[in-house]
Amino acid sequence: MISDMTLVTGILGLQKKDSFSKIIMKNYIYLKFNDTLEKGFKKLKGSFGGVICIVDNKNKLLGTVSDGDLRRSILKGVPLNSKIEDVMNKNPTFIYSDELKKKSLNKSNINLGKTMDRPLIIPVVDKKKKILSIINSEKFLDILVKKNHNYKINLKLKKPHVLIVGGAGYIGSVLTSKLIKKNYRIKIVDKILYEKNSLKKFNKIKNFSLIKKDICDPEVQINALKDVDAVIFLAEIVGDPSCAAKPEDALKTNYIALSSMANLCSYMNINRFIYTSSCSVYGANNNSKNTLDESSPLNPISHYARMKVLSEKALLSQSNILFSPTILRLATVYGPSFRNRFDLVVNIFARDAHFKKGVKVFGGNQWRPNIHVEDVANAIIKTLESPLNKVEKQIFNISNDKENYSINELAKKTKKIFKGCKIKTLKGAADKRDYKVNSKKIKNAIGFNANYTIENALKKFKKIFESKKIKNPNLKKFSNYDSLK
Ligand SMILES: NC(=O)c1ccc[n+]([C@@H]2O[C@H](COP(=O)([O-])OP(=O)(O)OC[C@H]3O[C@@H](n4cnc5c(N)ncnc54)[C@H](O)[C@@H]3O)[C@@H](O)[C@H]2O)c1
Numbered sequence: 001m002i003s004d005m006t007l008v009t010g011i012l013g014l015q016k017k018d019s020f021s022k023i024i025m026k027n028y029i030y031l032k033f034n035d036t037l038e039k040g041f042k043k044l045k046g047s048f049g050g051v052i053c054i055v056d057n058k059n060k061l062l063g064t065v066s067d068g069d070l071r072r073s074i075l076k077g078v079p080l081n082s083k084i085e086d087v088m089n090k091n092p093t094f095i096y097s098d099e100l101k102k103k104s105l106n107k108s109n110i111n112l113g114k115t116m117d118r119p120l121i122i123p124v125v126d127k128k129k130k131i132l133s134i135i136n137s138e139k140f141l142d143i144l145v146k147k148n149h150n151y152k153i154n155l156k157l158k159k160p161h162v163l164i165v166g167g168a169g170y171i172g173s174v175l176t177s178k179l180i181k182k183n184y185r186i187k188i189v190d191k192i193l194y195e196k197n198s199l200k201k202f203n204k205i206k207n208f209s210l211i212k213k214d215i216c217d218p219e220v221q222i223n224a225l226k227d228v229d230a231v232i233f234l235a236e237i238v239g240d241p242s243c244a245a246k247p248e249d250a251l252k253t254n255y256i257a258l259s260s261m262a263n264l265c266s267y268m269n270i271n272r273f274i275y276t277s278s279c280s281v282y283g284a285n286n287n288s289k290n291t292l293d294e295s296s297p298l299n300p301i302s303h304y305a306r307m308k309v310l311s312e313k314a315l316l317s318q319s320n321i322l323f324s325p326t327i328l329r330l331a332t333v334y335g336p337s338f339r340n341r342f343d344l345v346v347n348i349f350a351r352d353a354h355f356k357k358g359v360k361v362f363g364g365n366q367w368r369p370n371i372h373v374e375d376v377a378n379a380i381i382k383t384l385e386s387p388l389n390k391v392e393k394q395i396f397n398i399s400n401d402k403e404n405y406s407i408n409e410l411a412k413k414t415k416k417i418f419k420g421c422k423i424k425t426l427k428g429a430a431d432k433r434d435y436k437v438n439s440k441k442i443k444n445a446i447g448f449n450a451n452y453t454i455e456n457a458l459k460k461f462k463k464i465f466e467s468k469k470i471k472n473p474n475l476k477k478f479s480n481y482d483s484l485k
Contacts, residue, residue, distance in 0.1 A: 023140050023143065029051075030055050032057070033063075044067050065088045065089065066089075071270065074269060159185060164186060164188050165190070168195065169234055170373065171234055173339045175232070185208075188208075189220060189235070190210070191213060211224060216253055225270060228270065236253055237254060238304075239480050240280070241481040244302070270323070275326070276380075277328065280300065280308060283305055301432055324393060331437060335452065342474075346458070349458075353417075358424060360426060361408060361411050363427075364411070366407055368407065378451075383442075383448075391445065401438050403453065
């Protein structure tokens with residue numbers, strides 16, 4: 001291990017108090033050249049976008065293997081008991097320890113490797129190429145840029161490549177925007193059933209690609225999974241009425257395509273797989289005093305919700321050392337998106353309060369948990385970025401615990417924002433779903449908290465309608481059922 005002192009006068013210009021240990025990666029993963037691929041998979045499990053250093057018996061650096069290298073080898077049919085040296089990158093990025101003592105740095109100081117998926121690490125080696133320590137590239141570059149004005153190297157750190165199936169939809173388009181802002185590489189597969197322009201503004205972005213195809217096609221599935229590090233599966237026929245209108249299409253996408261993608265991921269070692277289930281699985285389940293948690297009994301009352309239960313089971317049954325899915329049971333989502341939906345209760349109320357000056361309430365005493373679409377995207381990202389052992393094989397409710405409301409209360413909230421809005425109550429609940437949920441589990445596991453409120457969303461919709469950004473909210477594309485029936 002290089003001492004702190006070595007670097008005090010070196011290129012990083014670190015002072016002792018800067019704690020050099022910040023950029024050194026402890027407990028780094030090494031394997032011997034004759035270890036197997038299978039051992040590599042096991043070692044990398046949970047280290048999202050990880051890299052293994054391959055060494056000889058004297059700890060000399062021979063190469064590196066990333067999780068991407070391992071996955072590509074499986075696609076090429078390399079057996080799991082092959083030697084890891086057969087698939088390693090023999091020309092990795094590294095730096096000689098002497099270079100770190102110099103006052104300035106230019107391209108010749110770092111040995112830039114040939115192929116770099118993501119040079120997340122830079123091994124520091126002695127003259128004989130024996131590994132002394134491993135530097136975290138991102139933190140290293142951060143310090144260099146801040147402290148060394150001569151710094152001219154662009155190592156092009158690449159963030160993981162995330163596949164979002166159904167990424168052009170209501171939740172997917174908001175999520176895509178947030179992940180692109182965070183520099184993730186994004187691949188979308190979506191057959192664009194509704195809004196054609198939800199991803200338009202990303203078309204020119206280098207780290208973005210869109211495959212306009214049906215995820216039910218096995219060829220599309222295999223192509224989609226090439227070169228990705230994680231999958232977020234949102235593509236479905238969404239909602240009770242839409243699934244009732246297209247029951248077979250729903251079965252194909254929501255259950256069969258999902259199960260098949262999970263199988264492929266499990267085969268290809270794409271460990272991170274996030275699936276958006278729904279609190280609809282609780283169905284007619286009102287336990288008026290207590291909120292439901294993930295262990296509460298399920299009582300699905302629609303084709304859509306029954307398929308969610310089936311899909312959850314299919315995912316969990318497929319999990320193994322190479323595949324660790326996370327299931328997020330979303331409350332009813334609300335708020336503006338790049339693909340707006342006016343078939344969700346808060347959004348319908350906002351639309352009708354503005355354009356019709358009144359909302360219709362059927363029944364009204366049914367309880368519903370709610371969550372803003374921005375919070376859903378944040379919850380997905382938080383899950384994606386959390387240590388795998390905290391989220392693998394878990395089911396989490398995603399709701400705003402302060403926003404379990406009856407439909408009557410939602411109507412009253414709408415009336416407060418849209419002055420003059422009338423509430424018309426009709427007998428009998430058209431929708432029998434009735435439940436309150438809590439999201440304590442995800443808060444305790446990874447610290448996710450919902451921050452947006454229904455009031456935020458109603459005010460935002462009011463602005464959008466007043467500015468005439470949406471002139472006709474009754475167009476088919478704003479309703480899944482109207483588009484599909
Ligand atoms: N919006 C909610 O209130 C809510 C609540 C609970 C759970 N969810 C879940 O969240 C996920 C996303 O929902 P959303 O509200 O964004 O819905 P959405 O309908 O806006 O998005 C679904 C996307 O999937 C695409 N798609 C559908 N079938 C496809 C296929 N065969 N191949 C490729 N693309 C296909 C559609 O074109 C659409 O862009 C779904 O799994 C849904 O069950 C949503």
